[in-house]
Amino acid sequence: MKSLVYFTNMRAKANLNLLQKLERLIKKAGIKEIDFKNKFVAIKLHFGEPGNLAYLRPNYAKVVADLVKGLGGKVFLTDCNTLYVGRRKDAIEHLDAAYENGYNPLTTGCQVIIGDGLKGTDEAYVPVPNGEYVKEAKIGRAVMDADIVISLNHFKGHELTGFGGALKNIGMGCGSRAGKMEMHCDGKPRVISKVCVKCGECIKICAQDAIALGEASAAIDKEKCVGCGRCIGICRFNAILPAWDESNDVLNKKIAEYTHAVLHDRPHFHISLVIDVSPNCDCHAENDVAIIPDVGMFASFDPVALDMACADMANKAPVNAGSYLTEQLAVAKDGAKDHFHNTHPETNWISCLEHAEKLGIGTKKYELIEV
Template structure:
């Protein structure tokens, strides 16, 4: 058995907006109708990032939903890390507008899904959770859970911890509240190597959660207060703060578990995934900058299966023409660039039963 993945190939010189229409017609079928509240989940991009999904593509999805008589809203959640411009609902709305996601431009409301404070959500148990994974439940942002249908628009790009970021990443991290994001990051752990530590105290100053304090010449971390935002790790020039050796593997397992909880939260309603393999950067849309482009633009995929669409995206990135300056070779270019294997979270998601990595690709004008 394989899942259907529909592909709009940008290399074939067809109109991309019509391609989005075609992909939606094929995958939505008759499942969105009059009066349905439809959450269109996007990543608004961090301030200074410019490779997030273009607002014009999101507008086209909004128009499609309105054409069906639905009531769309475009939505994202706040971030765990505090140093960007999307940490609070107010900041996230301002950044959305700054990056081109406004009600006026999109033709529908822009809503922060985990309002009022980044913790607004409903908790769902992860069925079949592995004993050694700390994520047993997922708290899914309330405006996403309460929608009648969800369309998840994911930018396919690299990610420091998961290798590739696509639909699974968007479900597990992008659709959840701050406490759920914390649980996933806590899985990668945080270690202080006191042999490398020079006792400068910069990590303590950088921690916005007061989770670090100097004890003598060493920083000590309060696990209860720590949000695993990793700001301290990026601050330390001496590389004295690291993840567990297998931290990225553990993170990906946790991510897949959180995604499984999100899928459960949305069960019984249509969930459509569109993956945009455009502007493929080594880092995610939370990064500013996210790095130079890795491949030529490929196209857009649509599916009802988050595992299949991510597996197909990974394969298409591997087949794409690589930009000069990059040396990674297939398989899993994005994983290699980020020193991990992207397949860890894809395989874990499949094990948890939220999709199949076997797919059949249908090429055409999205239809």
């Protein structure tokens, strides 16, 4: 059977602005069918790396939060800490970044909670039904403590996965630091000797006795290391980095399996805005010009169908002159009519959707209903 995906464009009138259109969209898509009364509701979104201006404005989050509160839900906004070095590596900096970008209780009407705690180590171990690559996902505990999950996604390009939509926002975004390490890396973290000050904090945090001080820096025993990523979180000097060595297709499939762990056996709903479609993720501290014009807002109970519909509509859109995609098309060899593959030719975004469909998260087949 086809899943229902609801869509509205970005046109606005004097008596119907974009925020009102978003509320109308998600109501038409059936969000009120969920029993929110006295339930904890996590709205999973990306707060944006400071310096990036393509992330979703907090006004959109307030629409969703207000509606959920009106239906009796105990709602909060959430994201988990990053694996890479940036302004969202720990909960304190992450909250500072979220507030700086406008995500705070005054602007959104609800609290902001970092899902995996202060250092990215507050995680729940969640079984992945029929997981091929991951048997037990490491998910931010606050996400798993919620009764209901709503994903609010900025649909944009991504240099490793092709694009970032609902599946990536949930799967990668809800992983703890160890979870993100598991998805991104087939290997183990490494020490940057010239940055290491030999403080020994990584040795104290390692439960596997895998780190010792060498002559020049700390050193990681790859045989003992289990890739938990705690040493990355504890290092104040950013001297320990992940390997970033997983293949893109396997990365996509692991994202699908993490998504399955987060959503399995509890109510969920998904909203994607195909606007400001930058070539790279909002994790960048900058955003390039959008590769296509704004397309619209989408909503569905099925994150797989939602991602498929967004990709299809985005691929029908014209290419923005002067964008990175324009440059890529000038040297493209295969002539594929896929904006996201052409933007990052080494990616294969369909692998994530196909694996998610195989796991039973949803279907790529959809019926688009315009609101």
